[in-house]
Each structure stands twice: as C-alpha cells, then as structure tokens.
Amino acid sequence: MSEELPAWSLSAEAVQSISLPEKWPGEITREWAWGGATGAGARVCVLDSGIETDHPLVGEVQRSVAISMEGEEVLIEDGDTAGDLCGHGTACAGVIRSLAPDCELVSVRVLGAGYTGSGAVLLEGLRWAIEQGYDVINMSLSTTKQKFASLLHELADTAYFRRTMLVASAHNMPVESYPWRFSSVISVGSHEQEDPYEYYYNPAPPVEFFARGVDVEVAWNGGGRLVCTGNSFATPHVAGIAALVLSKHPELTPFQLKSLLYLTATNVGGGK
C-alpha cells in the first residue's frame, strides 16, 4: 500500500516518485521556452475594468464575470454583458493577445462602480479567479489599504501553490501597495524600449521584472486604439509571455516559470 508523501519531508524511497516529467535543456533559450507556441491551451484571466468583446485587437473573450458587493455579500455575475467600463482591461487583454494569440481570455471585472468598496471587490475578484484555477492572472492594479494586505498575501500564496501565476503591476510611485510586493507574484515595472519581447530581470527587488510600458499602442473601447504609458501596460507583456511558456510547458510551476523568465531575460540570457 503506497503511503502519501508528507508535505514536509522527503524519504529516500520517495525521491523517485517526485521526479518531474519536464526535461530542462542544458542551455535555456527562448526558443526552448516558447518557440512555436501560440498560447493555445493557456487560460489567462484579466482582473480589471472588463474587456470589450469583439475588439479587433482582442478577438473572442471566452468568459466575462462581474464582481460586486452588496453590504458583506459578494455578487458574482457570470456572463457579464457590460463589456469594459473604462477601456483599461481591453488594453491589457489586447497586449496579451498580441503575444499569445490563441490563449483563452477571461475577464473578471472589479472596477467601474465608483471608489467606495473598490478594495473589497478587488479582493473578492482575485479570490474567485484563483478558485477557477487559471494559469495566469493579469492584475494591473493594486490597493494601498493595509487591512487588505494580509488577505491578499494569503491569496497570492494560494495562487502560487495552485499553479496560478499572478502577474501584478508594480507601483510607479514610492508607496506601499499590494499585491505586487509579494514574492509569490511576478511584479512588473516599465522600461522605455519598444520591443514587446524585451524584458529585464531586476536584481534589486521588490520589482522583479521590467517590460515594455512607455508609449504602447493599446486596444481601447469602441474598437479604438490609444498610445498609453504606465506599468499597467508593462504587466500584460509579461502575462502574455507567461501564457506562451505555459502553453508549451504546462507542467511548469510558478517557481519554475519565474526561473525560466529570469534565465531568458534580456539582461540575463541576452534575449535569446
């Protein structure tokens, strides 16, 4: 009778049982990481203001959900038809699609109903998205409310252990905000280059990666496009590349994925 391996130790006999199917090559290259990948099979969630459906730069959105609060009660509206209340979520979705055209895209709308209660809605939206087991969650927003920090930390760790890679925007300003500061997420700031595949590992965290975030042409409501700047737009670049990697190597854990992004970063692997 085989006994389940305790989570906190590894007996000599059990070593074989946890050997991983993934074969890492002698040299990690971008070609190995995502060469030939289209994002097919990867499930990506955009936690934002909604996504406009049928935008030419976004294409099909597989599922749209709206989160709201009525007092203490969390309301989850599956099949939300409001689209994007701002345009920001559509912008993020468009960037992800431009890198991983065949990934599955899911919109979880947590913005648009005014300022009051926006922190609680954000938290519940993230909780819901993690429960769905998406491969990647793009979060181009944060909260400064200290009271949400420990809950967000717990959720970020839950995501990490359930193989959901949370990719979160770092703040442009020297303030404490969450969840990007947690080590279980990939935090992203902006660089000024124009190549969407150019990304840098930061050896001096908390911001771990820099991706394209200045003068980015993005999708916007009404089938339109805009030129925008902000870490909000750098984040989906990394989310898109993560989707590519996971579509080719679905076994990778968030830890391995992060390591892979480090090894293939422009300033580490020379962008090869």
Added chain:
Amino acid sequence: MSDELRAAVAAGVLGSEDQYRALLQSIVDVARAIFRAKASSILLLDEEADELVFEAAADEASEALIGKRFPSSTGIAGFVLVSRQPLVIEDVLTDPRFSRETAESTGFVPKGLMAVPLLHDERVLGVLEVLDRPQDTRFTLAEMELLGLFANQAAIALDLLQRARRAQDALRGDGDLGVLARVAEALEARRGDEDPSREGALRLLAELEKLL
C-alpha cells in the same frame, strides 16, 4: 487637551485653509510650468459623497473650476483614483474614460493627459492631472517619476488642507470647546495691536485658569 481642540486652537491661530490652498495652487502652477503643459489641476476625493472636487487649477479658466464636482468613477481621474495607477495618455479625445462632458463644463478639452493618484499613507486623497504637455518629445519614465514627486507633495498639501478643514469645523462648532478655539482665534487676530480688549481678555483668561 483633545486632538480636536488642539487642532481647532491651532487652526484658529494659523488661519490655515488659505495657506494650504495657496500651496496647492503653487503645486499646480509649478507642475504646469515644468511639464510645459497648458493646464494642471488637483482633484480631491470627497469620500462621503463619493465625488471628486476641483481644489486647484492652473489654466485660463481656473477660477471657475474650483469647487466643481463629479462622480468618483467619472473620466480618467476617476479611473486613476480607483486603480491607484498613474496613467499617461496621448490622445484623450478618443478615450472613452475621458468624460468629454466634464471637460467641456470646465471649458478645456485636452489632447493629452497625465493623471496620478494622490496617495497619503494608505489613503487615496485625490488626483493630480497635467493636461496637454507638448507632444514634440516622447514621454519618458523620468517624467513619470517627476510626476510622482509632485503627486507626493500635492498629497501632503491635500492632507493638511483636510486637517485644517476639520479643525475649522470644530472651530465653528457650538460645543464648549468651540468657544475656546474662537477665543484663541480672536486673540491671534489682535496680536501685536495695542488693543486694550486683548489685554483685558488675557487677564480674564489668567483668572479663569486659576479658577480651573
């Protein structure tokens, strides 16, 4: 001495609202000059009403803007407030988040906009906007950093303004402490004058202190 009384007495002595307003005005004036922009404004979040209010503006129509209100999720300022992320957009006329109605009511429709949340501790106090910077140069991250530095200064000024207002409210209050604050205000207003009523009031206060 309660914090409220302390603040009220301090406000009575300082008459601070005008000074903090002047500080906000100076911030938007400098922001406009540094970014060579056509306009700049600071919007305060009124949490009770869930609305944004123009507190300071540096452009031709600035006087008319002060005090104008709109819902907290309206336009780019509303988005920046809720997401707490600064945004730079080159052409807001095609941006649906940009509430044209709000812009037209202020008499100014910009072509480009930088908006940054005003964060103080864990609170979002409002939004700083810089409108129509010249588009002959590419936007840089150094400018974004500069915008953040201004936002920090504006947030501190807004925080002080809000404190001053709370103190002024206490000052105007009918409660027992309001009287003390008003006395402090009146004494401060007569400081330096050869005013016999001030002398008399100070003597009375000294007696009152002994009595208590």
